[in-house]
Amino acid sequence: MSDDRRDDRGRQRGAARSQGRGHRSGQAPSQRSRRTDPARTAAFDVLREVDASDAYANLVLPPLLRERGLTGRDAAFATEVCYGTLRLRGRYDAILAACVDRPLDRLDPDVLDVLRLGAHQLLGMRVPAHAAVSETVGLARDRVGAGPAQMVNAVLRKVGRTTLAEWLDRLRDDAPDQVTALATVGSHPVWITRALREALHGNGRDAGEVADLLEADNTAPRVTLVARPGLVDPAALADGSDARLEAGRLAPSARVLASGADPAALPAVADGRGGVQDEGSQLVTLALAAVPLDGPDARWLDLCAGPGGKAALLGALAAQRDATLVANEVQPHRARLVRRGVRALPDGVVDVRTGDGRAVGDDEPGLYDRVLVDAPCTGLGALRRRPESRWRRTPADLGTLTGLQAELLASALDAVRPGGVVAYVTCSPHLAETRHVVDDVLRRRDDVERLDARAAVRDVLVPGASIDLGADDGGAHGLDVQLWPHVHGTDAMHLTLLRRR
Structure with missing residues (x-):
């Protein structure tokens, strides 16, 4: 031309x-x-x-x-x-x-x-x-x-005029190195591909799995629903509709939409007794709620609650135990989404607030028994759901986000009572947003211990289910949980559990 x-x-x-x-x-x-x-x-x-x-x-x-x-x-x-x-x-x-x-x-x-x-x-x-x-x-x-x-x-x-297989061979041959070849063929930025390889290795997996991980990111996920405990039984989630559901692989509250039905057409989803929520998101929420506590278990906190999926599940669990949940969200429009998400719960169970989570530890020190920090992150664990994120994020985002993540985790540890539990959760496997944030915060404190998050997750699995959480390195990081799309069929959720001594 x-x-x-x-x-x-x-x-x-x-x-x-x-x-x-x-x-x-x-x-x-x-x-x-x-x-x-x-x-x-x-x-x-x-x-x-x-x-x-x-x-x-x-x-x-x-x-x-x-x-x-x-x-x-x-x-x-x-x-x-x-x-x-x-x-x-x-x-x-x-x-x-x-x-x-x-x-x-x-x-x-x-x-x-x-x-x-x-x-x-x-x-x-x-x-x-x-x-x-x-x-x-x-x-x-x-x-x-x-x-x-x-x-x-x-x-x-x-x-x-050229087949896909021929194009892919050409892209591999033209790439200057293996990581660039993986990134181009797997349609991820090079920096993300490299970070995912490092995260696999850092979490006890073979870095060579990165090709399977990229492929999983490029595969459309099935729609996963949550049956909020006490509001609807998982087996009854599709009642009143023609939708077909399958049981989740890991979380007992999960059901997978087996057809192309609109989840909003299910009466239980329309009225808030159920919702759309990734199975990994359900699993880390259930794990926090299941950790045994000594002493009271009446006041829970979701520090970064928007858009409200985890808050609704936590609220349902809290209602079953006569506990209450404060759902804090800094953005007013996201706080409105939280209110909509918890609309089916009994009055008085969830208090949705708008405020900066970094101030809660100073404003309400030692007030809560369980705290969830679902920290704002790059979202690299949900690229199969929000594929455009991979083209928007840059390495420069990490500096801003990791600083915020550390401040939120520190606030959560101040807000929880001695003996209480904090769950640090990100929808990113990037080591800078997971273990490095936790390690950085814990270096400045002597009143916190890491709990076995792997045992907590195994305790809430579907009866008879097993889960591959990678090799245990024998150290503190071997207690954390990192889920993967190509292994677990979930978003790449990270979970660290901490107890205030």
């Missing part, structure tokens, strides 16, 4: 048209069909919202599908092409870079998103090549104009 027909943003006129040889339709432009199918249009619009507004696809796509009346196969197609494109963006960008005659960052972002959508249909879905190209070209014509549509057509035809 010659540069003299295209500007530096990827917009061009075709060779035949620029030389006066182009075929002219007998139809007026207004009479020609310019629209692609609604599913691809919806997927594209979500990608643009994600890119332009830093939105999350899992918050944008469902309401957009409802607004446009997309259901069944159309909704499923839109969901797959949208999430698949986001997950495998790094891989597709490397392939597209080999097919476009300029750096990708010189293309209009909307053109680049169209190309990514087309690449996923060609290489990641069972869409016939001719349909993938023609429909994506139609999308380009509809959304970004006729000139870019011609470029999209040429680039996607070039992409489609």
Whole structure:
């Protein structure tokens, strides 16, 4: 494709048209069909919202599908092409870079998103090549104009001439080192790939598992539901609907949605007796509630409660023991989500507050028996659910987050009474956000001991279930729990349990 027909943003006129040889339709432009199918249009619009507004696809796509009346196969197609494109963006960008005659960052972002959508249909879905190209070209014509549509057509035809296996071999061969090859083929930034390898090794696993971990991050997770104890029995979670549920592998409160049903259509989810919650999230919450205590067990605290999944499960457990839960959240809009999450619990069980968790230890020292610190983090453990996060996070984020995490954990240890228990939880396996934060806080205190979180988790498993938590290094870190998508089918939740002496 010659540069003299295209500007530096990827917009061009075709060779035949620029030389006066182009075929002219007998139809007026207004009479020609310019629209692609609604599913691809919806997927594209979500990608643009994600890119332009830093939105999350899992918050944008469902309401957009409802607004446009997309259901069944159309909704499923839109969901797959949208999430698949986001997950495998790094891989597709490397392939597209080999097919476009300029750096990708010189293309209009909307053109680049169209190309990514087309690449996923060609290489990641069972869409016939001719349909993938023609429909994506139609999308380009509809959304970004006729000139870019011609470029999209040429680039996607070039992409489609090589099989996925051949492309992956080429990407591996072109990579300067093994980590870069893993990152490109596995569609993760290099720094995240390296951090995940280190986290695997640091938690007693083979660093070579990283390829399986990246693949798990790129696989759509099934929807996991929680049956909140005392509000609904797990076996009755789907009552009143046609949904099929399967028992969770690890947490007794978990049920997995076996079909493509909308979880919000289940009456128990709609009224708050149940909810959508990853099984790993359920497991670490149950473990905190199950740790034996000497003395009172009446006042619990969720220090960083938004958006409220763990708070609702903790609140349900507290209600069964005549305990109360303070659910603290610094962001008012997230506090509103917590209130909605706990709406089915009896009045007076959960007190939702808006405030800075770092101040609670000073304001209410030694007041609580159990404290959960579900610390704000990079979210590297939930990349399969929020794939766009991998492209937004940078190593620079760690400095800000780890400082905040340490302050919150210190506040929690001040807020818990002697003999009480604190659970430090992150949805990230990064060593800087897990063991390094805990070690840093504990170096400055002599009144805290690490508990066996592995034993606590095993105590709350589904009867008869077993769990592979990696090799025990025989030291303090061997007491912690790190879950993994490729091993446990959960988000990569971390759990450290601490007791105030």
